[in-house]
Each structure stands twice: as C-alpha cells, then as structure tokens.
Amino acid sequence: MPDDLPVILHHFDESPFSEKVRLVFGLKKIAWTSVRISRIMPRPDLMPLTGGYRRTPVMQIGADVYCDTQCIFRELERRFPAPSLFPGGSEGLAWASAMWTDKSFFQNSVNLVFGSLADKVPQSFIEDREKLRGAKFDIAAMTAAIPQMRDQYRAHVGWIEAQLAGGGPWLGGHEASLFDINAYMNVWYVRSNLPVADELEAEFPKVRAWEARVRAIGHGTRTEMSTAEALEIGRSATPQTIEADDPHDPNGRKVGDLVDVRPDDYGRVAVRSRIVALSAQGIAIRRRDDLAGDVVVHFPRAGFQVMPAT
Template identity: 40%
Template sequence: MSDLILHHFATSPFSEKIRLVLGYKQLAWKSVHIPPIMPKPDVVALSGGYRKTPLLQIGADIYCDTALICDVLEHRQPQPSLYPPQHKGMARILAQWADTSLFWAAMAYAMQPKGLADMFGNMPPEAAKAFGEDRRAMQVGMTRLRPADATAALKSYLRRLSESLESQACLVDATPGLADFAAYHPLWYVRTRTPSMAGIFDAFPSVLAWMDRMAAIGHGQHDKLASGDAVAIAAAAEPLPVAGQTFQDEHGIALGSRVTVAAESFGLETTEGELVAATRMHYTLRRTDPRAGTVHVHFPRVGYVLKAV
C-alpha cells in the first residue's frame, strides 16, 4: 500500500485540519513542506495548476481539497469514522459551512491590524508584501468581509458552536467527526497565529475546552520527505485504475474529453487534463507532466467547476 504524502505548510489552516485527521486515525504519513506562496513548481508538476494547500498524494494519484481528502482517508482507515452513521449528512453540511462561511469570517477577523502584526511583525517587509499580493491574486472576484462584519459574524458563529458544545463533547456526536475538524481549523488559526485577537474566545469556555480536546489529538506519526522526491515517487508509480466507476454525466461531457477543473471561488487556477472519471462525488483528470509522469488528479464535485476545453 502506497505511502500517504501530505503537501502542506505549518501555518496553513486547512493543512491543520488534515494533520489532525491523520492523527485521529493514527495513520503514518510523509510530510512534504511546500512554499506558502507561488511559485510552487513541484506542486504544479503534480496538480497541473491547482495550488491551494494541502494536497494529498498516494503514488501517482493527487487528491485536491480537504473535503475529498477526508473521504480518501476514511476509505483508507474506516475507524474511527469521521461520519457518524446516524448524522452522516448533517456532518457534511456542517463541514461545508465551516470550510466556507466560518473560515472566511475567521480570516477576515484575524486580518485586522493587531492580527496582521502577529502574522507579519517578524517578517521582512518584502516577504509580507509578497504574501499579501499572492493572497489578493487568489481572491480575485470574491466579496471580502469588512472587519466589523467579520467580528459580528464570528461572535454569532462561536455562540452557536457553544450552544452545541455545552451539552455534548463534540459538535455532532460523542466523538470527533468531520464537522469538528472542519470547524476547528479556522479557529485554530485565530488562536495560534493571531494570539492578540484570541480574546474573542473568552466568552465561550465550552468552545475553548473543545479546542483543547481537538488539539490534544495531535498529528500522528510522520516523517519528512523532500518535495522533489515526492515528484519522483509519482513518476515511478502508476495511477490507480478507474475502470468500472459509475459515470454520472451532469454536463454533457463524455469521458475521454479534454477538460478543465477549477474552484468556484478563491484560487481559480485551472487544471487541464483528460476526464477519465466523473462519479457522484468526484472528478478525475489524467494528465502527463515532464517530471511527474502520468498522474490522476482528483477533485470533489461540490465547490468545483468542470468545463470542456
């Protein structure tokens, strides 16, 4: 069975989501640290253009977006499950809200002057400028919350989370699940990356106690791997077969067509390739790179746009 290779960087909130899931499932993994901003030549060699963090690599298969990565890890190690049997649909709905509405409220709240000082105070001015320009390029066309609106929204969201956590240990069930990992990571960012802004949690002790329990899960067993070595692993491997997967056609685009896939919002870079699978849950593109060889790049359906070239 091929190694799990996570391409991530330390301060990435979505990476923290997956690092904790790996720890929760006690899965061993290889850690590839990637740059937080472009250029990311090794990432692009594997993904074909998708540059958001993290990526999960298994041999010559590249999985984009943490929603899909969680499904892959659940298949790899079903227990403990991320999906409570009686609340599977609700867990996914809450996770999608957390990865979008909660995430952007938390980021806009954190990126006020005191929070920016926490993030960039010890960074050379040119590095801070480059980071800001990189993120602005990823947010083209997005409506950004103003600080006052973000603060009001985040307080409301924390109040709602607190109401759930006052009567139970986790958001949906008695044990951590998908919704917990999704809701935790943007709050982790505010608390750890912008500590001067973390006073917003003080009014919600049940949320703080839950965050402490989530943090205690840890990241499991992992070893470092060089980025170039990960690309070489892909080049030496063959993608997993997709034959026999049920084709669900919503676009009138036949398998074998040249297509692009891009996120609906934030990080709109496209990946182009041959559509080799379109199931109920995900798309798979086959592409060939001079360094990575032939790879399959996988995207979830929800949150992504499929177009014929």
C-alpha cells in the same frame, strides 16, 4: 495500500486547511509523510503533480494526487475506515458543515486575522494572495472592518457553543467526527495568530473545553520528505485509479471527455485533461507531465466547476 506508497501531504504548518487533514491523520492514527511547501508561489515540484492547482493542501499517494480537503477526506476514509469520520450516521451533516466552515466562517476569520496583523503582513504574501484570489487583498479594508469581524466571529463561535450545549463532548454527540474537525479549523487559525483569542472566546466555556479535546487528537505519526523526493515518487509510480463512468451524470459527461476543472470561488486555475473516473462527489482526470510522468488528479464536485475544454 502498498507499503512503498506513503501518504504524502504537501502543506505548510500555518495552513488552517492543512490543520484539518493533520487532525484526521491523528484521529485515524495514520503514519504520514510531510512535504513542506512555500506559503507563496512558486512551487516548482508540486505544480507538475497538480497541473497548476495551487490551493493548499494537496495529498499524494504514488501517482494519484488529491486536491481539496473534501477529496482528501474521502480517500482517507476509504483507505483507513476505522475510526470513521462519520460515527452515528453523521455523514451528511459533516460534509455539509464544510460549506459553512470553509467559506463564510473562514472568510470572516481571514479578515479578522489579517486586519489585526496589518503592517506585519509581507508584501510578497499580499501580492501572491491577490493572484490567487483574482482580486485586491486589501489589508486596510480588513483593518477597518475589525469591529464587524469580531461581531461575526463571536456569532460563529456562539453556534459551536450552542451545539455543544445539546449533549455530548463533541459536535455530533459522543464521538469525534469530521464535523468537529471542520469547525475547529477557524478557532485554531484565530488562536494561532491573535493574542486576543482568549477574550474573543471568554464567554464560551464549552468551546474552550472542546477546543482542548480536539487539539489533543494530535497529528498521527509524521515524517519529513523533500518536494523533490515526492515528485520522484509520483514519476516512478503508476496511477491506481480505475476507470469509472457515472451513469447518472446530469450533463452526460463520461470517461475520456476532455475537460477543464477549477474551483468556483478563488484560485480559479483550470487543470485540463481527460476524465478517468466520475461520480456525484468526485472527478479524476489523467495527465501526462514531462516532470511528473503519468498522474491522476482528483477533485471534488461541490465547489468546483467542470467545463468542456475548448
């Protein structure tokens, strides 16, 4: 990677998905640049880079922009292969674990946190999340569901305890992996927001010790940059992505096709442009923006829809 292309993370400190990326920086001892974005829209310097994708975090390296932690982790593993996120042949399990941690476990944690915070949640945040989700962000319903959310949180954390009981200090055995970072996200999120986290986890001593080990990984070497500076880096750089077709694409998509890419659950804002690279796990599209210049935006395939643009 050229020295003049920093690894930039657009994030906010309270974001649990951003915490996953920060821990990967720590695990791989990466020097990175932090660009703090608002917890809510608007984000006028970031949207030109992403084409409208508004979930957090986003990683930028020059004029290549990586959306979703799946995409971010694949690129970090490619550029910084040691230490690996997948020691001991754990890659399949580690990737698949995100479908648990980022969906059902995360939704449970969100409902528990915001139901407990209740009237402390700003109205501006509620309105922003309703736009993001395309549905009501019902704090009253979350508050009413707290007993069920405690039950479910206990069940999820119990699975971590059971896995740790099987052997080494990490979920995959004797080395930290992406499996640990995925599972830790929700434990970190609840502990960061709720004083009752200790009593919720009191019966899980292995989880408590594991949590301390993950936290000790740290965040690598962090420096700060403004959103305007990051936008200028994107505008001044040239995308490094090489054109690549996927000969096994089940829908016959190819480089040059005009497509809409969007998450399949929430934040369903379509980013439209032409395919520049395609694989079973990722899709990259090349965009031209008046503010950002020529950029390539990268998305994962799992959890995202790719539709022909009409």
